Each structure stands twice: as C-alpha cells, then as structure tokens.
Amino acid sequence: MLTTLVSFTGTNGAYPGANPYCGLTLGADGNFYSTTFQGGLNNLGTIFRLTPDGAFTSLLSFNGTNGAAPYAALVRGADGNFYGTTFTGGVSNWGTIFLITTNGALTNLFSFTGTNNPYQGANPGAALVQASDGSFYGTADYGGLTNASYGGHGYGAVFQFTTNGTVTVPAVFDNTNGAHPSGGLALGKDGNFYGTTTFGGSGIRGTFPGYGTVFKMAPDGTLTNIYSFTGFNDGGFPYASLVEGNDGNFYGTTYNGGTNQLGTVFSITPGGQFKALYSFMSSSVGGYPYGSLVQGSDGNLYGTTSIGGGNQFGTIFEITTNGNLTRLISFSGTSGPSLGANPLGALVQGTDGNFYGTTSLGGANGLGTIFRLSVPMPAVFKAITLSNGTATLTWSAVAGQTYQVQYSDDLTRTNWSFLTKPSVATSGVMTATDFDGIASFAQRFYRVVLE
Numbered sequence: 001m002l003t004t005l006v007s008f009t010g011t012n013g014a015y016p017g018a019n020p021y022c023g024l025t026l027g028a029d030g031n032f033y034s035t036t037f038q039g040g041l042n043n044l045g046t047i048f049r050l051t052p053d054g055a056f057t058s059l060l061s062f063n064g065t066n067g068a069a070p071y072a073a074l075v076r077g078a079d080g081n082f083y084g085t086t087f088t089g090g091v092s093n094w095g096t097i098f099l100i101t102t103n104g105a106l107t108n109l110f111s112f113t114g115t116n117n118p119y120q121g122a123n124p125g126a127a128l129v130q131a132s133d134g135s136f137y138g139t140a141d142y143g144g145l146t147n148a149s150y151g152g153h154g155y156g157a158v159f160q161f162t163t164n165g166t167v168t169v170p171a172v173f174d175n176t177n178g179a180h181p182s183g184g185l186a187l188g189k190d191g192n193f194y195g196t197t198t199f200g201g202s203g204i205r206g207t208f209p210g211y212g213t214v215f216k217m218a219p220d221g222t223l224t225n226i227y228s229f230t231g232f233n234d235g236g237f238p239y240a241s242l243v244e245g246n247d248g249n250f251y252g253t254t255y256n257g258g259t260n261q262l263g264t265v266f267s268i269t270p271g272g273q274f275k276a277l278y279s280f281m282s283s284s285v286g287g288y289p290y291g292s293l294v295q296g297s298d299g300n301l302y303g304t305t306s307i308g309g310g311n312q313f314g315t316i317f318e319i320t321t322n323g324n325l326t327r328l329i330s331f332s333g334t335s336g337p338s339l340g341a342n343p344l345g346a347l348v349q350g351t352d353g354n355f356y357g358t359t360s361l362g363g364a365n366g367l368g369t370i371f372r373l374s375v376p377m378p379a380v381f382k383a384i385t386l387s388n389g390t391a392t393l394t395w396s397a398v399a400g401q402t403y404q405v406q407y408s409d410d411l412t413r414t415n416w417s418f419l420t421k422p423s424v425a426t427s428g429v430m431t432a433t434d435f436d437g438i439a440s441f442a443q444r445f446y447r448v449v450l451e
Contacts, residue, residue, distance in 0.1 A: 170221025201228030262287030
C-alpha cells in the first residue's frame with residue numbers, strides 16, 4: 001500500500017520545494033532528511049526534514065551563494081551532521097559541498113572552481129560516502145581532464161574531501177576508463193570504492209562515446225575499469241550508484257539497453273564477473289530505471305522505474321538476487337490512489353520496516369511527492385527461550401501488520417493450532433508465550449503467520 005505523505009508546493013505553501021531528484025536519508029533521530037532540486041524561497045532548491053508519520057519541516061532554501069540545484073541525497077556523517085553537494089552555485093557556480101545540522105544550520109565547506117582548476121572536478125550530482133579515515137569521497141559529473149568535444153568541461157573525476165575543507169582528486173576519467181559518473185561511490189567491504197560512469201568505456205559503437213562502465217578505485221586512487229557496457233542485453237547508460245549486497249556482490253541498474261532497450265538490473269562481483277539479472281520488458285512493469293537499488297531486510301532488492309507502469313508515470317519493483325521481479329506499485333500522476341510521477345531517487349527502509357521515497361513530478365501540484373510504501377515482510381524468529389515450562393517467542397515484525405502464532409507437535413500433520421489471536425504490531429518486534437503444559441511434550445514447532 002502506498003501513502004502520499006507530502007505533495008510539494010513550489011516556492012511557498014505548506015510544503016515548499018519542488019522536484020526532488022534523490023531519495024531520503026534516515027537520521028539518528030528516526031526522521032528523514034533530503035533535498036529538492038527546485039522550489040523554496042529562491043526556487044534554487046531546499047533541504048527538508050520529515051517524520052515517519054508525515055510531519056514536514058523546511059530547513060533551508062538555497063540562495064545560489066551557498067549552493068543551488070542539489071541533485072544528490074544527503075549522507076549522515078559520523079558526527080551526526082549531514083553532508084551533501086549542490087550541482088551548481090557557490091563561488092564559481094560549479095557546485096558546492098556543505099554541512100547541515102538537524103536544526104538547519106548550513107555551512108558551505110567547499111566551492112568547486114570547474115575549468116579554473118581542471119583536475120578538481122565540477123558539478124557534483126551524487127551523494128557522498130564517508131570512509132573509515134573520516135574523509136568523504138564523491139564524484140563530479142564534469143571537470144577532471146578537459147576535452148574540447150565536451151565543451152572543455154572534462155569527463156568527470158573522483159574527489160576526496162576532508163572536514164577541514166581540503167579537496168584532492170585521486171582519480172580522473174578520460175572516456176576510455178569511463179566518462180561522467182552520475183552515480184556516487186559504494187565503499188566495499190574490501191576497502192575499495194566501486195561506482196559507475198554513464199558514458200565512456202570500451203563499448204563504443206560508431207562515433208558514440210561508450211555506454212558506460214563499472215569501475216573500482218583503490219584507496220590510493222588507482223582506478224580500474226572492471227566492466228564496459230555494450231548497450232545490448234547487458235544494458236547501457238547507468239545513472240545509479242551501486243549497492244553491495246549481503247552476498248558480497250554489487251547490484252545496479254542501467255537506464256537503457258537490455259533486450260527491449262528499457263533498461264536492466266545487473267549484478268557484478270568485485271572482480272568484474274557480470275550478470276544481467278533482468279531486462280525491463282513492457283510498459284506495465286516499467287522502464288528506464290534511474291535511481292539506485294536498496295536491499296531490504298528480507299534480502300530482496302527494491303527500486304523504481306522512471307516511466308511505465310499502468311499509468312506510464314513510473315513504478316516501484318521488488319527483485320530477488322536471482323532476477324525474479326515483481327511490480328509493486330504504478331504511480332498515478334496528479335490524481336488517483338498512488339499520487340506521484342517519475343521517481344528518480346533510491347528508496348530507503350525506515351525503522352518501521354516501511355519504504356520511503358520521492359517522485360520528481362506528480363502529486364497534487366505536479367511538483368513531486370514524498371511517499372511511504374508498506375510491503376508485507378516475512379516474520380523471522382529472533383529468539384525462542386524456555387524457562388520454568390514457559391516458552392517465550394520473539395520475532396521481527398512491521399508496525400501496522402497483523403500476525404498470528406501457530407504451533408504443532410508433529411510436522412507430518414497439516415493442521416496447526418492457534419497459540420495467539422491475530423494481533424497488530426506496534427513496533428518492529430513482537431513476543432508471545434506458550435505455557436499450556438509445554439513441559440509434557442517432547443517437541444513443539446512454531447510458525448508466525450502474516451494475516
């Protein structure tokens with residue numbers, strides 16, 4: 001079930017802001033924080049806070065000097081503050097890096113200078129990631145090595161930012177190793193950084209400058225292209241960041257390519273073993289996925305398509321790590337039960353087990369929405385203890401969903417007995433006890449049924 005929590009109102013009104021291009025970030029306080037690309041007092045974008053029940057607070061309106069047009073999601077730093085980037089604005093209008101507190105106090109930490117310093121990078125459009133050394137790493141869509149065919153603005157770069165304001169560039173792109181990294185970096189368990197570029201690589205056809213790459217960057221800045229997309233069945237033009245799964249593989253999406261040229265979902269190992277998991281095949285399922293995937297607590301991956309679905313306004317999907325995809329929601333635009341259109345950002349799973357996200361358009365005012373998606377999640381026993389003839393069972397739950405505990409003393413029988421009546425969860429954990437003569441049985445089995 002999808003619930004629209006906010007419909008943005010533009011430059012004024014109850015929900016100032018417009019066109020959120022990224023997803024939400026969960027704070028230590030249980031609230032969500034994010035940005036809008038436009039809207040706010042100056043129509044240059046905003047930063048906002050949202051509680052899980054939908055209470056909205058506008059924290060800041062960008063004014064150009066302190067940044068403008070934020071594409072990227074925020075990242076919560078080890079100090080509890082949030083760090084982010086703007087695509088333009090700042091001293092030279094090539095974008096900024098900023099810090100903002102949960103109360104909305106913003107500090108402009110760095111302004112990119114673009115072509116004035118071609119190895120620095122320009123126009124950061126993806127979220128930062130904080131490494132174990134405390135530094136933040138990110139990608140710049142332009143800058144780096146200049147190239148006349150791209151207006152002298154370069155193919156993009158990877159930058160490192162320390163909290164004292166120092167920026168260095170450990171790696172630059174030259175088209176052969178990739179070009180224009182629209183997505184951010186994923187810090188792997190092996191200590192290396194992994195990412196994608198939207199263009200470039202060896203998959204060049206005719207005069208086209210490549211269909212994008214997957215790359216690995218070592219902590220010392222050594223960059224290795226581990227896969228080049230061909231634009232065919234494997235996909236092409238990955239805009240999204242990678243996500244490292246529980247199995248150690250990385251998962252991502254391509255905006256185009258696949259068997260129907262509607263985009264793909266893929267997996268890749270740290271060593272570069274690539275597997276196309278799914279090719280979007282019809283308008284009903286959706287197509288052209290732009291945002292990153294997220295792995296849910298059930299181990300499955302969740303994502304969005306920017307168009308398609310029953311109303312052609314985009315979808316939310318669930319896909320297993322072996323490629324079985326299910327469409328969960330079709331967005332309905334500016335009216336109907338599933339308000340919103342054209343989601344571009346990643347989903348995030350809240351502490352309540354629900355997924356939260358944004359659409360860049362649609363909603364009551366056509367300027368984008370924030371939504372909550374309730375997905376039935378399997379109940380998993382966390383602990384079963386026996387003391388003085390009483391069994392205490394604890395299992396994971398999703399607030400608002402209804403569970404019932406059943407038991408059997410013989411698994412060869414098909415009928416199970418009810419231990420509890422159906423009960424609605426109020427938090428992420430539920431418990432039940434069984435003490436009715438349990439000590440007299442040699443064995444007893446339990447299961448939790450989602451009503």
